[in-house]
Amino acid sequence: MNVKILADSACDLGEESVKQYDIDILSLTVQLDDQNFEDGKTISAKTVYDAMRNGKAPKTSQVSPQTFKDVFTKYAEQNQPCIYPAFSSELSGTYQAAKLMEQEVKEAYPDWQFEIIDTKGASLGLGLVVLRAAKMAQEGKDFSSILEMSKYHAEHMEHIFTVDDLEYLYRGGRVSKTAAFVGTLLKIKPLLHMEDGKLIPLEKIRGSKKVFKRMLEVMEERGVDLRTQPIGISHGDDLETATLVSDMIKETFHNDDIHIEMVGSSIGAHAGPGTIAIFFLNHPYK
Template identity: 35%
Template sequence: MRKVGIVTDSTADLPKEYIEKYNIQVVPLKVLFGDEEFLDNVNLKPVEFYKKLTTSKFFPRTSQPSPSDFIDIYKKLGEETETIISIHLSSKLSGTYQSALIAKSNLEDLDIHVIDSKVPSMVLGMIVLEAARACEQGKDKEEILKLINYLINKIKVYFVVDTLEYLQKGGRIGKASAFLGNLLSVKPILSIGDGEVIPVEKIRGRSNAFKKMIELMKEDVSPGSPIKISVFDADSEKEAYKLIEMVKSEFNVTEVIKSTIGTVIGTYVGPGTVAITFYEE
């Protein structure tokens, strides 16, 4: 029996190869276009989703997993592991964390730790990945919980969106509402603070926005320190690779994970979004 098993939700946007390699259990959220219901990254992949997003007459809605979705996963994993650590999307952005807590309360015989990561997408994904790697290395639950807490407090993210329309329509704009107005070619740089979207700066043009993101990173990273990064995008892969090369030329990057923003997070940020998350090793 393994010591610890890791569970997350589909908004972590982890590439499939990492999920399979580290045996991470993923509970999918749902995306709805009118009466059509899809499971995030199961029967609706990002490529299909972004096409649908721009052509459908319906603005998509999202739905958290039910407690029973978590109960099914926890029961199965409970037969294989001594402890379950379940790490999820910010509770200020979704009720997913709450569903996991309800599931835990119905399984009092299992040792389950449910964690609000306070972040979305590959910011969450990087935390989950490092926790899963620690499991594979044979770390015990206290060591892994300590690592997760460290990463939640350490990891940073900046992202640039083409428009604030999707965040506003989806009700997830948070404090970035301060940037609403006539943006034209101005690109808002945003981040996540205390579990919600926060404004950072307004920059004219995508290329200048990337340069500003690198300046911001330099304020967060000690010179020469090794960093791990993930760059992830919503239907903007060419731009994502451009950002990766810019960052690699400026920092001591020891790992790069390229990912795609999935259907749930994509509902709120919209196509054209490019993000980078990073932390010092």
């Protein structure tokens, strides 16, 4: 029996990839206009971005414990081996909720082969880990090989990103109100990265063109095998800019293996419209 790959909606993988590799997606919750929605199922990222542009402030919450319990129990009953690369524990309670339900389900099904990985990743940084695991599962690779490779990709995945408006990060507690105000006033574009699963400011750059050029410089400084490894680009409802960045990467690194996806509503609710992120490995691709 092939290994089944589970993921949460924070991986931001598109419907085509999810169907092609038979990935089971568990949705985080998005709260908008006093209603709860399932990320990617009952609400679209586009709806969330349009609401934010109109001044609304959607909120998000982790995958519900009951959802985890139902899905885990279903696969445990089938004795289906599963691996779940999860959204960073530093950005959501999703990982902790999953671990609690894993413990509960394994009390009833102690022989069930199942592992949860705290990837310390988000968006396509998480999505590329999930995708690699799902491809290996489809090829019939064994449980331990997929688990080992997933941990390797999670450990070495770089997240480099910028946002269009610091106000959204301020609302989420990522920057101070003063920094948000000054940044907007001076047209400063923040460059951020992920460090041990947390969002960390890297540099402040004036102007969009300069920030995208700097993102590619950081890729060159940190990345390896940039001509051959899959590279992810996610965007906050700004495909035009994501395509521009993709063209810059192709021209600079001669790499056509680039995955572009929209940042989903659970992450987009905090990063906001206009976010651009690049994901790549800092150790040799396997």
